[in-house]
Amino acid sequence: xxxxxxxxxxxxxxxxxxLGAVALxxxxxxxxxxxxxxRAPNFQAVNLATNDSISLREEYRGSVTLVNIWATWxxxxxxxxxxxxxxxxxxxSRGFRVAAVSIDEGDPAxxxxxxxxxxxxxxxxxxRSGLIQRTYQTTGVPExxxxxxxxxxxxxxxxxxxxxxxxxxxxxxxxxAAGGR
Numbered sequence: 001x002x003x004x005x006x007x008x009x010x011x012x013x014x015x016x017x018x019l020g021a022v023a024l025x026x027x028x029x030x031x032x033x034x035x036x037x038x039r040a041p042n043f044q045a046v047n048l049a050t051n052d053s054i055s056l057r058e059e060y061r062g063s064v065t066l067v068n069i070w071a072t073w074x075x076x077x078x079x080x081x082x083x084x085x086x087x088x089x090x091x092x093s094r095g096f097r098v099a100a101v102s103i104d105e106g107d108p109a110x111x112x113x114x115x116x117x118x119x120x121x122x123x124x125x126x127x128r129s130g131l132i133q134r135t136y137q138t139t140g141v142p143e144x145x146x147x148x149x150x151x152x153x154x155x156x157x158x159x160x161x162x163x164x165x166x167x168x169x170x171x172x173x174x175x176x177a178a179g180g181r
Contacts, residue, residue, distance in 0.1 A: 034135075034136050034137045034145075034153070034156075035153065035156065036153050036154065036155065036156055037152065037153065038152065038153055039150075039151050039152055039153075040056065040067065040145055040147050040151050040152070040153050041056075041135045041136060042055055042056050042057045043055070043056050043101075043127070043131065043132050043135050043136070044127075044131075045099075045101050045125035045126060045127045045132065046108065046125060046126050046127070046128075047059075047123065047124075047125055048102075048108050048111060048112050048115075048124045048125065048126055049123070049124065051108075054125070056099065056151075057151060059099075059123075060097055060099060060147070060151075061151070062095075062149050063095050063096070063097040063149060064095055064096045064097070064146075064147065064148060064149055064172060064175040064176050065096075065097045065098070065099055065146075065147045065151075066084065066087075066088075066096075066097070066098045066099070066144060066145070066146050066147075066163070066172075067099045067101065067136075067144065067145040067146075067147065068080075068084060068098060068099070068100045068101065068142060068143075068144045069101050069103060069132060069133065069136065069138055069141055069142060069143045069144070070100060070101070070102060070103070070141050070142045071102060071103050071104050071141050072102065072104050072110065072111060072114045073104070074141045074142060076141075076142055076159060076160035077141055077142040077160070078118070079160050080142060080160040080161055080162070080163065081100075081118050081120060082118070082164075083161075083162050083163040083164035083165075084098055084100070084122070084163045084164075085118070085119060085120055085121065085122065086163075086164045087163050087164055087168070087169065087172060088121065088122045089121065090169075091169075091172055091173065091176055092122070094176045095149070095176045095179075096172055096175075096176050097122070097123065098122035098123060099122075099123050099125055100115075100120070100122060100123065100124050100125065101125045101126070101127055101132050102124065102125065102126045102127070103126075103127055103128075103130055103132065103133060103141060104126065104128070105128050105130075106128075108126050111124065111126055112124065138158075139158055140158070140159075142159065142160055142161075143156075143157065143158050143159075144156070144157045144161060144163075145157075146171070146172070146175075148175050148178070149175070149178065149179070154171070154175065155171065
């Protein structure tokens with residue numbers, strides 16, 4: 001019995017789709033877990049102090065880091081900034097850093113002015129593409145990730161949070177005191 005040209009074409013298409021699916025799964029982008037206990041995903045953002053593109057893993061290697069994803073138009077983001085600033089001012093000299101990543105799509109000068117009005121002295125970054133939100137699988141802003149010196153997520157907070165509370169201060173102090181392990 002001869003196989004019709006139609007069935008050969010269907011078989012070829014199915015085989016091609018199957019190979020394509022296998023290639024996508026095997027060679028496609030790897031989605032990292034973004035949860036407590038997992039290594040924080042790397043990201044690129046613009047440092048608004050220098051206008052340089054920086055990498056989380058290169059720039060913050062060896063530091064206890066609070067990655068805070070925020071926006072100027074977000075009321076809860078503004079609400080938590082003074083507590084983050086206070087924690088940074090008291091522990092920054094001991095190895096605690098803040099990577100505050102604005103997702104504002106507008107002019108970086110507007111974000112700088114906004115932060116200046118709040119008296120922010122920690123690192124101010126901007127990701128106008130929104131890629132950090134996809135990478136960190138956020139649900140909105142603010143969203144924060146506290147990383148130990150090895151870049152492992154120790155705490156994940158969705159929404160505004162009192163980073164100046166005694167519990168949070170003790171946690172950051174403990175992580176800073178752990179040194180390079």
